[in-house]
Amino acid sequence: MQTALFIIFGIAAIAGALNLLFQHHPINSALSLVVVMMSLAVLYWSLGAEFLAAAQVIVYAGAVMVLFVFVVMLLNAGVEEHTSGSKIAYIAGIPGAAAVFALLAFVFLKNKAALGTTQLGGDLNNVVSNLTEISHTLFTSLLLPFEATSILILVAILGAVVLARKEL
Amino acid sequence: MSTNLLALLPEIILTITGVLVMVLEPVIAPGKSRKPLGWLAILGTAASIAATCYQKHVLNTSGVFTAFYSTVQIDAFSVFFHLLIACVVLVTLLASLDYFASPITHAGEYFALVLFGATGMMFMTCSVELLMVFIGLEISSISTYILAGFRKGQATASESSLKYFLLGSFATAFFLYGIALCFGATGSTSIGAIASGLNTTATPTLAILAVAMVLIGLGFKVSAAPFHVWTPDVYQGAPSPVVALMSTAPKAAAFAVLLRFLFNGTPQLRGHWILMVEILAILSMTIGNLGALLQKDVKRLLAYSSIAHAGYLLVAFTGVHKDAVSGALFYTAAYAAMNVGALLVITQISGFDEKLRSIDDFTGVALKRPYLAALLGFFLLSLIGIPFTGGFFGKFYAFSGAIHNGYVGLAIFGLANSGVACYYYLRLLAALYSRPLGDSSAAVLPARTLSVPAAVAVTAAALATLALGVAPNSVLHLVQHSAPETLPAYVVVPAAATVPVATTTAP
Numbered sequence: 003m004q005t006a007l008f009i010i011f012g013i014a015a016i017a018g019a020l021n022l023l024f025q026h027h028p029i030n031s032a033l034s035l036v037v038v039m040m041s042l043a044v045l046y047w048s049l050g051a052e053f054l055a056a057a058q059v060i061v062y063a064g065a066v067m068v069l070f071v072f073v074v075m076l077l078n079a080g081v082e083e084h085t086s087g088s089k090i091a092y093i094a095g096i097p098g099a100a101a102v103f104a105l106l107a108f109v110f111l112k113n114k115a116a117l118g119t120t121q122l123g124g125d126l127n128n129v130v131s132n133l134t135e136i137s138h139t140l141f142t143s144l145l146l147p148f149e150a151t152s153i154l155i156l157v158a159i160l161g162a163v164v165l166a167r168k169e170l
Numbered sequence: 171m172s173t174n175l176l177a178l179l180p181e182i183i184l185t186i187t188g189v190l191v192m193v194l195e196p197v198i199a200p201g202k203s204r205k206p207l208g209w210l211a212i213l214g215t216a217a218s219i220a221a222t223c224y225q226k227h228v229l230n231t232s233g234v235f236t237a238f239y240s241t242v243q244i245d246a247f248s249v250f251f252h253l254l255i256a257c258v259v260l261v262t263l264l265a266s267l268d269y270f271a272s273p274i275t276h277a278g279e280y281f282a283l284v285l286f287g288a289t290g291m292m293f294m295t296c297s298v299e300l301l302m303v304f305i306g307l308e309i310s311s312i313s314t315y316i317l318a319g320f321r322k323g324q325a326t327a328s329e330s331s332l333k334y335f336l337l338g339s340f341a342t343a344f345f346l347y348g349i350a351l352c353f354g355a356t357g358s359t360s361i362g363a364i365a366s367g368l369n370t371t372a373t374p375t376l377a378i379l380a381v382a383m384v385l386i387g388l389g390f391k392v393s394a395a396p397f398h399v400w401t402p403d404v405y406q407g408a409p410s411p412v413v414a415l416m417s418t419a420p421k422a423a424a425f426a427v428l429l430r431f432l433f434n435g436t437p438q439l440r441g442h443w444i445l446m447v448e449i450l451a452i453l454s455m456t457i458g459n460l461g462a463l464l465q466k467d468v469k470r471l472l473a474y475s476s477i478a479h480a481g482y483l484l485v486a487f488t489g490v491h492k493d494a495v496s497g498a499l500f501y502t503a504a505y506a507a508m509n510v511g512a513l514l515v516i517t518q519i520s521g522f523d524e525k526l527r528s529i530d531d532f533t534g535v536a537l538k539r540p541y542l543a544a545l546l547g548f549f550l551l552s553l554i555g556i557p558f559t560g561g562f563f564g565k566f567y568a569f570s571g572a573i574h575n576g577y578v579g580l581a582i583f584g585l586a587n588s589g590v591a592c593y594y595y596l597r598l599l600a601a602l603y604s605r606p607l608g609d610s611s612a613a614v615l616p617a618r619t620l621s622v623p624a625a626v627a628v629t630a631a632a633l634a635t636l637a638l639g640v641a642p643n644s645v646l647h648l649v650q651h652s653a654p655e656t657l658p659a660y661v662v663v664p665a666a667a668t669v670p671v672a673t674t675t676a677p
Contacts, residue, residue: 153286157290
């Protein structure tokens with residue numbers, strides 16, 4: 003059952019991501035992104051990270067994507083113009099991406115025994131909520147990064163205002 | 171004062187000042203000068219320098235201390251970088267008080283963003299927890315992305331900002347992935363715990379990959395080749411004072427993280443990362459210098475020169491531990507002083523519109539602006555590495571550190587590169603002092619007077635460069651003092667004990 007879920011939503015995530023890239027209309031791309039986010043949420047849940055899954059659905063698939071779609075509609079963005087793209091991107095980019103992927107795959111497969119395995123959905127049996135653990139970490143050992151994120155958000159807002167404001 | 175408050179005092183002061191500037195900006199009527207906000211920002215930066223000095227005083231009396239569950243560690247190393255970053259920000263603010271003159275109304279946001287960026291950089295240098303480093307890196311990066319696009323009227327500005335944003339986010343993703351792999355290999359993201367975790371890790375290859383990812387991410391930030399492609403375009407499009415800031419302060423902060431992470435967090439993998447650093451250094455020096463030879467635009471030239479300087483700085487990493495750290499720190503200070511100075515002088519000469527762009531445009535500037543031309547000449551000599559300038563001792567300590575540890579070939583390669591670099595620096599210097607043709611831009615340059623704050627700023631940068639070249643002992647003492655504190659942290663800080671260890675995934 004868990005394996006079936008993994009296969010279905012894994013494929014959905016990859017297909018959604020590819021569709022996002024190949025669509026020409028921004029709305030279609032944004033909606034494909036929702037598919038990716040939702041599928042990832044299911045994968046997180048099946049690994050026992052139920053808080054992350056919920057946050058993924060509420061924050062990313064919910065709030066962020068609504069904003070995305072709003073912006074796309076407000077700007078009334080049409081079908082994107084398609085350029086042939088730079089040659090270097092094809093010559094260097096594709097082998098480069100393949101090399102990084104191969105390197106990562108090699109390292110993970112080489113360390114397969116040491117990294118160990120987990121049962122899909124195994125963390126869901128006799129489960130203890132990881133909410134306590136997350137909040138404990140967040141408000142003790144990682145308190146400072148948590149607080150400093152507010153400065154980060156402030157800077158982002160300030161930047162949006164600066165870049166969007168009309169020159170007087 | 172509680173330790174938590176004391177440890178973050180400079181950052182807190184900068185943040186509060188930034189927020190104040192932001193809140194006061196709409197209070198000032200549109201069209202009025204934003205200079206008071208600039209003075210407020212300068213005051214805040216000066217206060218944060220004072221706070222750092224107080225930290226140093228506490229450090230001398232009661233030793234290294236940590237705060238916020240060992241997220242932040244205040245030692246001579248962090249104090250050194252706090253001072254460096256605050257000084258760079260201070261001179262930049264002084265020199266750019268008049269830069270955003272009347273028609274542009276968002277000068278207030280400029281001051282606020284500079285302050286917030288400085289906060290992020292300071293967080294990077296004092297954090298010993300990689301997640302905190304990441305947040306600091308993001309704060310400083312996002313501020314600089316926005317600052318790069320500040321002259322909105324110009325196409326190059328948007329190109330600069332967007333390119334920097336896209337490539338920078340890509341680099342940050344690498345850095346973040348490196349942190350995740352570190353956690354996978356050692357079970358922690360705290361630098362001290364990573365060092366002790368590496369002794370018992372079951373997956374050493376994963377740790378090497380993590381180090382490589384972090385190197386790529388930070389390599390982007392310090393514009394080391396082959397991750398340098400954004401540098402010339404961004405520097406060309408960004409306003410000059412912003413280039414002065416972002417070619418020095420964020421780079422210093424990124425080098426601080428790199429030093430802490432490599433020497434403190436992963437000393438066991440030294441054999442592996444030293445090879446990667448060596449390759450980065452050789453590529454940066456070669457590409458930086460050869461690229462600069464071809465440039466006509468002065469800001470692009472200085473961009474390639476900054477790539478080359480990142481290479482020289484990476485050479486310092488090959489020394490034995492103490493030499494390496496003190497050499498790198500000294501070079502960072504010297505580079506910051508001379509580069510910020512050179513770009514601030516260019517700001518003063520070419521102004522907001524940047525009528526003077528190419529080397530030919532700078533022909534004969536010495537006739538109209540003799541003092542500024544003399545200072546720029548001095549900074550260029552320092553960038554070459556002529557004795558009696560900070561650049562000379564910077565290169566001296568970097569290369570001698572490498573030679574002492576047996577990297578003679580690398581040092582010779584670096585010296586040969588410095589020889590090549592003479593050509594393009596001297597070309598600009600010669601242009602400054604040659605007789606202009608009748609219609610050259612410098613001939614029509616208005617004889618503007620240098621404002622007092624700007625004069626103070628560029629003179630201070632020149633004096634700092636001179637001081638580092640004539641009497642390097644005081645700074646050398648400070649950097650040698652900070653080196654021992656970056657010795658493997660698992661000996662000093664019981665970080666592993668305080669971090670709640672997450673449940674391991676292996677069955």
